[in-house]
Amino acid sequence: MARMTASPPSRRQPPSAPRHPSARTTQRPTPDKDQIALLEPFERLGMDRIALVATPAQADQACQALASASAWGFDTESKPTFVRDEPSDGPHIVQLATLERAWVFQLHDPGCRARVAELLALQGVTKAGFGLGDDTKRIQHKLGVQPADVLELNTVFRQRGYRKDMGVKGAVAVLFNRRFIKSKKAATSNWANARLSEAQLVYAANDAWAALRVFNALNLSASGIRRAQPP
Secondary structure, eight states, X not given: OOOOOSOOTTOOOOOOOOOOHHHHHOOBOOOOHHHHHTSOBOOOXXXXXXXXXXXXXXHHHHHHHXXXXXXXXXXXXXXXXXXXXXXXXXOOEEEEEOSSOEEEEEOSSHHHHHHHHHHHHXXXXXXXXXXXXXXXXXXXXXXXXXXXXXXXXXXXXXXXXXXXXXXXXXXXXXXXXXXXXXXHHHHTSOTTOSSOOHHHHHHHHHXXXXXXXXXXXXXXXXXXXXXXXXX
């Protein structure tokens, strides 16, 4: 595998969450679940566009496919804990997506973990997602790297005048007027399983893919300057 720790000169720098004068004077409501429930479903990636990555060889192929993109949708999943104060040994999977495909990386194999660590530490590629604070802390603990150029999309929406965290559901509703479908059963499933179900793969891949769709719809420039106002 070609090592990916160096940052290519042609890479753009990650957009930081921009500040806008209108965000200080205009408060925009975040759509609630009842409003979102009335919308038509948002499109999803099918299994033909989702790759499960569990071995170093599969990870090398994924790295080659991801290398040409300047931004990735980014998310992680961890086996849920049901006892108060029980520590998590997650993440158990990491999801990265381009507009064309998504890759679900399992972290059981040391070689696969090493490739994922290289991808996340790669500078000059924006890694956009929602609620990434805990994700990045867990990645630092488990993979020993600080994810580079991470963009928390909730911060972008707050600085554009929305009152609270948007999340992927709210963002898809605002930007696309569509309802993003998330399965509660998949969300609370065992992500540490050696064999993931199709429902788990679809859930995980689309979380990352939808985040990238939102990132693009926000029309962020390379420097983080807004080019278009969300509706």
